[in-house]
Amino acid sequence: MRVPVVVKVGLFALAVMGIYTYYANSIPQIQSALPEEISLEAETVTPEQLVRVGEELFKGKGTCEVCHRIGQVGARAPDLAGIGGRAGTRRPGVSPTAYLVESLLQPGAYVVEGFPNIMPRVDRPPIGLNRSELWAVVAFLESLGGEVRARLDDIPKTAGVPAGEAPVAELKLPGDPEAGKAIFMGKGGCVACHKAGPLGASPVGPDLSEIAKIQTPEYIMAKILNPAAMGTVAGYPAGVMPPTLGQTLTAKEYVDLVSFLLTLKGGA
Ligand code: HEC
Ligand code: HEC
Structure with missing residues (x-):
């Protein structure tokens, strides 16, 4: 046969x-070289600083902007304008911060209507944000129509590649x-x-x-x-x-x- x-x-x-x-x-540590590794853990950061770093990550290393726009439709992914407010209404009993963390680490747990379940986990390659970077991105998302409440402890210890870890060849x-x-x-x-x-x-x-x-x-x-x-x-x-x-x-x-x-x- x-x-x-x-x-x-x-x-x-x-x-x-x-x-x-x-x-x-x-x-899990496979990722591309990180030219400017940001480690916020040791420092006392103000919410404003955190949001600013989060915004840079959104546009740069996070590559979010390739798929998402803020206040504009037509990209591969939902418009994130106002997400800080909307985050609290997505899943009953889930706080805005917890929802945003979940949307980065388990994007398929809640799939926004009208979109395919194709967002990759952003703490894994190819994006590979580390724990403090995830914290900053969540703070930035909260600042879009909500209150900046995220603490580093809201990001699971198992998330991301530890800061300073040597990048491994692709x-x-x-x-x-x-x-x-x-x-x-x-x-x-x-x-x-x-x-x-x-x-x-x-x-x-x-x-x-x-x-x-x-x-x-x-x-x-x-x-x-x-x-x-x-x-x-x-x-x-x-x-x-x-x-x-x-x-x-x-x-x-x-x-x-x-x-x-x-x-x-x-x-x-
Ligand atoms: C007749 C047009 C057509 C041809 C030929 C075609 N594609 Fe596509 N492709 C599309 C369209 C339309 C979409 C978006 C809709 C969808 O997801 O199905 C898409 C989606 C994709 C995506 C997903 C992109 C994303 O942003 O997630 C990849 C990857 C892709 N195509 C690769 C290929 C490759 C590789 C080939 C050649 C072997 C190919 N396509 C041939 C029309 C085409
Ligand atoms: C490959 C494209 C892609 C990339 C890159 C991407 N996303 Fe997404 N994202 C999506 C899609 C598609 C959805 C809708 C489906 C779903 O809910 O999983 C989504 C959903 C979301 C949601 C839920 C929105 C809501 O209204 O509930 C948030 C928050 C989010 N993404 C943030 C981010 C951030 C922050 C980054 C960068 C660190 C990022 N995404 C990178 C495609 C992407």
Whole structure:
């Protein structure tokens, strides 16, 4: 009996994803180098300072702004204007601070209506905020229409990468990013719908120029094989991203393509 190609590629892809997830979880400190590590724990910080640091993280290292806007719709994620006030109404019995902490560490615990469950845990790679950074971001979110009440103790001790911990070299998939770029431009047809840095300009699908900064490899891998299972990115039509890539790409082409997507981190 011949095993259909679909099944082979699917199983291979699942094996790659499994191995990746295993490594990513067994080495939680994997993350990119942090040029300006912020440690607030030892200092006496005023709420104003905390909020300011949180805002910088929101726009910078946190990459929140790639998906969320404040006072503006049309991005991949909910408008966060007024979230400090709304946070107390989301889940009965859950305080605003606790809800905001939960939305960063377990984004899937409450999924905002009309959006897919695709926000990554922000204390894990690729975003990888540490505990004090999470504290500052929560304070900033509280300042948007609520009261700044968060204390460091509100952030679980197990969250984040400890400040000052040496960054570990990034894990690489065994694919060839250059060959993957050729698949993106050619056989995969991705460039017809997606922009990726200097490549392409189509607005049909989301801009992928920073996809490796905001999303996990697991999400990227799964989205290519089964787009519908990952939900539909807000602001884009469902059913347009082709569901057949697991059948048309060979296993090597798939891994090369994912390796290429993992190089897309914005910048020049
Ligand atoms: C890849 C895109 C993406 C990134 C990056 C991202 N988010 Fe989200 N976020 C979402 C989506 C989509 C939702 C809605 C689905 C849900 O509730 O999980 C969401 C929901 C939220 C909510 C709940 C909002 C509400 O109205 O209840 C908060 C708070 C939030 N995000 C904060 C952040 C912060 C802070 C960062 C950066 C540290 C961040 N997000 C990074 C996509 C993202
Ligand atoms: C016919 C147009 C089309 C083609 C071709 C296409 N996509 Fe998409 N893609 C979309 C649309 C539309 C979305 C957003 C809706 C959704 O989530 O399904 C999307 C979403 C995505 C996302 C999720 C982006 C995010 O911000 O979360 C990734 C990753 C992606 N596509 C990768 C690819 C890759 C890789 C290829 C080529 C192998 C490809 N796409 C081919 C239309 C397309």
